Amino acid sequence: MDMFTLMSGLQLTCIYGILAIGVSIIWSSLGMLNLAHGFTFAASGYGAWWAATTFSKSAWVVFGAGISTGALIGIVIYFVAFLYIHDRPNYPIRALIATMAINLIGVQTLMWVFGPRMKPLPKVFGSGVMKLGDVIMTYGQMGTVVCSVGVLGALLIWLGFSRRGLEIRAVMQNPEGAALVGISLRTTALWVMALTGALAGLAAILLSQTFYVSPYAGLQPLIKGLIVALLGGLGSIGGAMIGAVIIGFAEAMTAAYLGGQYVLMVQFGMIIVILLLRPRGIAGLLDEAREE
Amino acid sequence: MANEKTSIKSLVGRRRWLPRFVLSGERTLHRRYIPFTRRTWFQGYAKANPRDLAREYKLDDKRPWFWLIGLIGALAIPILVGTNLILTAATTFALFSAINLMWMLVIGTAGIFSLATLAVVGASAYLTAWLSIDYGITWPMMLVLGTLIGLIFGVIIGLPALRIDGLYFALLTMGMVELCRVYVVSSKTFGVVTGGLYGADSFIPVAWQHHTPGLILGYVAAFCLVLLMLGVYRLVNGQRLGLLLATARESEATAEAIGINYHLARFTVFLISSAGLGLIGGFYAAYYRGASPALFSIDMVMLMFAMIVIGGIGRAEGAVVGTAVVVFIDKIFIEYGPIRLIVIGFIMLAVTLFARNGLLGIRAQFIEFRNKKKSERRAQRTEKGGEALPEEATEIRDKDHLYFLRFDKRLRDHLKTLITPEVIEEHRVKPLGQHSDALERVLNYFRRAGGENKYVLYEIKPGFEYKVIATTGIKGLLPWDVDDVVYTDKNEALHAVFLKRVQDLMES
Numbered sequence: 001m002d003m004f005t006l007m008s009g010l011q012l013t014c015i016y017g018i019l020a021i022g023v024s025i026i027w028s029s030l031g032m033l034n035l036a037h038g039f040t041f042a043a044s045g046y047g048a049w050w051a052a053t054t055f056s057k058s059a060w061v062v063f064g065a066g067i068s069t070g071a072l073i074g075i076v077i078y079f080v081a082f083l084y085i086h087d088r089p090n091y092p093i094r095a096l097i098a099t100m101a102i103n104l105i106g107v108q109t110l111m112w113v114f115g116p117r118m119k120p121l122p123k124v125f126g127s128g129v130m131k132l133g134d135v136i137m138t139y140g141q142m143g144t145v146v147c148s149v150g151v152l153g154a155l156l157i158w159l160g161f162s163r164r165g166l167e168i169r170a171v172m173q174n175p176e177g178a179a180l181v182g183i184s185l186r187t188t189a190l191w192v193m194a195l196t197g198a199l200a201g202l203a204a205i206l207l208s209q210t211f212y213v214s215p216y217a218g219l220q221p222l223i224k225g226l227i228v229a230l231l232g233g234l235g236s237i238g239g240a241m242i243g244a245v246i247i248g249f250a251e252a253m254t255a256a257y258l259g260g261q262y263v264l265m266v267q268f269g270m271i272i273v274i275l276l277l278r279p280r281g282i283a284g285l286l287d288e289a290r291e292e
Numbered sequence: 293m294a295n296e297k298t299s300i301k302s303l304v305g306r307r308r309w310l311p312r313f314v315l316s317g318e319r320t321l322h323r324r325y326i327p328f329t330r331r332t333w334f335q336g337y338a339k340a341n342p343r344d345l346a347r348e349y350k351l352d353d354k355r356p357w358f359w360l361i362g363l364i365g366a367l368a369i370p371i372l373v374g375t376n377l378i379l380t381a382a383t384t385f386a387l388f389s390a391i392n393l394m395w396m397l398v399i400g401t402a403g404i405f406s407l408a409t410l411a412v413v414g415a416s417a418y419l420t421a422w423l424s425i426d427y428g429i430t431w432p433m434m435l436v437l438g439t440l441i442g443l444i445f446g447v448i449i450g451l452p453a454l455r456i457d458g459l460y461f462a463l464l465t466m467g468m469v470e471l472c473r474v475y476v477v478s479s480k481t482f483g484v485v486t487g488g489l490y491g492a493d494s495f496i497p498v499a500w501q502h503h504t505p506g507l508i509l510g511y512v513a514a515f516c517l518v519l520l521m522l523g524v525y526r527l528v529n530g531q532r533l534g535l536l537l538a539t540a541r542e543s544e545a546t547a548e549a550i551g552i553n554y555h556l557a558r559f560t561v562f563l564i565s566s567a568g569l570g571l572i573g574g575f576y577a578a579y580y581r582g583a584s585p586a587l588f589s590i591d592m593v594m595l596m597f598a599m600i601v602i603g604g605i606g607r608a609e610g611a612v613v614g615t616a617v618v619v620f621i622d623k624i625f626i627e628y629g630p631i632r633l634i635v636i637g638f639i640m641l642a643v644t645l646f647a648r649n650g651l652l653g654i655r656a657q658f659i660e661f662r663n664k665k666k667s668e669r670r671a672q673r674t675e676k677g678g679e680a681l682p683e684e685a686t687e688i689r690d691k692d693h694l695y696f697l698r699f700d701k702r703l704r705d706h707l708k709t710l711i712t713p714e715v716i717e718e719h720r721v722k723p724l725g726q727h728s729d730a731l732e733r734v735l736n737y738f739r740r741a742g743g744e745n746k747y748v749l750y751e752i753k754p755g756f757e758y759k760v761i762a763t764t765g766i767k768g769l770l771p772w773d774v775d776d777v778v779y780t781d782k783n784e785a786l787h788a789v790f791l792k793r794v795q796d797l798m799e800s
Contacts, residue, residue: 097601097644105637108630230463265474268467279456
């Protein structure tokens with residue numbers, strides 16, 4: 001494996017990891033498979049692009065706009081697809097369908113408003129190349145890896161040590177138990193949706209360093225995020241990270257040695273094998289526990 | 293005459309409903325079964341309409357009629373309209389309905405979230421088209437081979453379902469769709485250059501292609517396919533297999549405990565639905581003379597899922613109606629671009645948020661809602677007015693008495709509206725003899741009352757002195773004095789009794 005493959009594998013791992021952790025946290029705390037995550041992703045890209053063309057191309061503006069758009073969309077999803085139905089019959093399947101509908105509406109609205117043409121985002125990390133001994137990497141790759149590792153580390157620390165993080169983890173473990181000790185599911189869910197939306201916004205900007213912003217840009221990342229989250233076992237952050245490593249490196253290596261068109265084929269082949277061996281994902285136990 | 297009838301209708305009862313389906317009692321009804329079902333066309337019961345007491349006949353089950361009318365309409369309207377746009381849209385509708393019916397068996401009856409439906413159709417369409425182009429098989433053979441290919445795919449999809457469930461199975465099947473798509477898009481055999489595989493044999497003669505007769509033939513054939521799939525749906529969903537699957541869907545543990553081999557049932561339903569989908573795939577290839585990679589796109593799967601959701605999961609009519617709604621919006625308003633997909637998205641969202649089971653579940657949901665509101669209102673009612681409250685009613689054994697109390701209350705409510713100063717004045721002037729309608733009704737009610745605490749006139753000195761007393765209604769217990777006013781005029785005394793009774797009525 002040469003260094004270029006390694007670096008692009010690492011970059012993809014980071015981005016998929018961010019998305020998958022979002023999907024996974026939403027599933028385990030809210031019991032909702034958020035299929036609108038792809039829309040959040042695409043909309044954040046557009047938010048960042050709009051801010052960059054309207055105000056300034058500085059990294060702070062781009063990141064700020066992308067992340068806040070993501071958080072905002074997350075809150076919108078919370079109000080539309082969670083708040084009204086979360087205590088009604090048949091909630092999981094209805095939430096899934098509702099988020100799917102939001103995705104459809106959102107993506108088509110982006111298509112309608114901005115048109116199908118792709119938009120570039122400014123290179124927030126600069127466009128140079130850096131040499132560390134043998135290893136050559138672009139600033140974009142460097143920035144992505146450093147940024148996402150930093151954010152994920154901060155997220156884990158925040159989840160582990162802050163009071164709000166404790167509440168989120170309590171809801172993830174057992175929503176009823178959390179309610180019994182006085183943790184509001186609704187408030188926590190609002191935080192979770194804003195947080196995961198912001199994460200999707202961050203991932204959108206990081207991925208747009210190599211790809212473009214387009215209405216359908218969210219579909220592939222959503223599928224990848226779902227794959228990683230399911231492969232790792234829904235609800236397990238550690239599992240999602242392992243899944244991200246497997247999927248990210250598989251993608252980079254397939255693209256390097258077999259060709260780009262086989263990427264999804266290889267990934268899904270791996271998923272079929274892994275799911276047949278471990279039907280609830282690599283670290284998945286929680287799905288069983290969530291059943292009422 | 294008509295006037296008289298409406299006046300009767302406005303006087304009897306409080307029901308708003310009028311008869312919908314009136315038959316005379318002597319008429320013999322057809323009681324033949326609809327073929328292959330245990331329903332009859334006219335099975336129902338006779339009852340008197342509470343509104344006008346006319347004899348009416350209510351059908352137990354109107355669904356056969358809805359199906360008949362709907363299907364005849366669906367067949368006739370596109371052919372009668374006859375434009376190419378409508379015919380193409382109608383054929384798309386028929387094809388998608390057939391696919392959705394088979395999908396509904398898996399997703400509704402068995403409750404398994406499989407997304408591989410279109411993959412089976414696509415695979416069968418591609419393989420039969422390829423066989424037809426390269427080996428020259430004819431279209432009837434394409435249908436047969438398509439079914440076989442579907443069966444093989446059924447085994448491939450059904451086996452993992454024995455081990456994996458829920459979202460993990462959805463992901464697995466999504467993976468299969470993607471594998472098929474990537475293979476087809478990049479394979480030389482299946483037309484990587486032309487963006488599809490075309491040139492297969494078709495049941496539509498070449499001369500008729502893309503002309504109205506060919507489109508009509510295509511639509512009629514697709515319609516027959518829908519009928520076939522409706523039959524299959526009914527055979528699976530309405531019979532033993534459907535029952536086993538529904539039990540396992542509600543609770544696997546229960547199903548296992550009562551001895552249902554639900555793994556086998558699920559495997560069987562995968563085989564059946566995939567064979568049906570394979571047949572549809574063969575038909576697709578024979579209709580379009582080929583297949584295109586659009587069959588495998590995620591967007592298409594989402595759109596089809598929207599159809600099922602909008603119609604209502606778990607019922608055949610849901611699959612058909614949902615398909616009709618979505619295909620109509622998608623194909624007829626094609627010049628509106630993304631807006632029509634946004635509209636579909638909003639319909640899907642609204643149906644999901646507010647309807648429990650799709651568009652066709654709205655009626656049942658509304659009835660439930662209305663009953664809930666009714667009982668809430670009844671529970672909130674604090675005014676008693678002589679009627680038994682629901683919690684008292686359970687203690688009273690004679691249920692006739694409850695109805696009497698309710699009737700009596702309503703009657704009193706009505707009589708209260710009749711008592712006006714004019715009526716009282718009328719009685720004062722002439723206590724006995726012929727009266728106005730209102731006064732007569734009030735007096736009739738008073739006369740009919742039981743003996744308990746009933747005001748009567750007592751003659752102290754016949755013809756000269758009167759006073760008002762009240763009877764106890766109990767044998768051997770003497771009446772009691774109400775007050776000590778002595779009346780010398782009999783009419784005045786009668787009016788005093790009337791006033792006392794009116795006062796009690798107004799206070800009740």
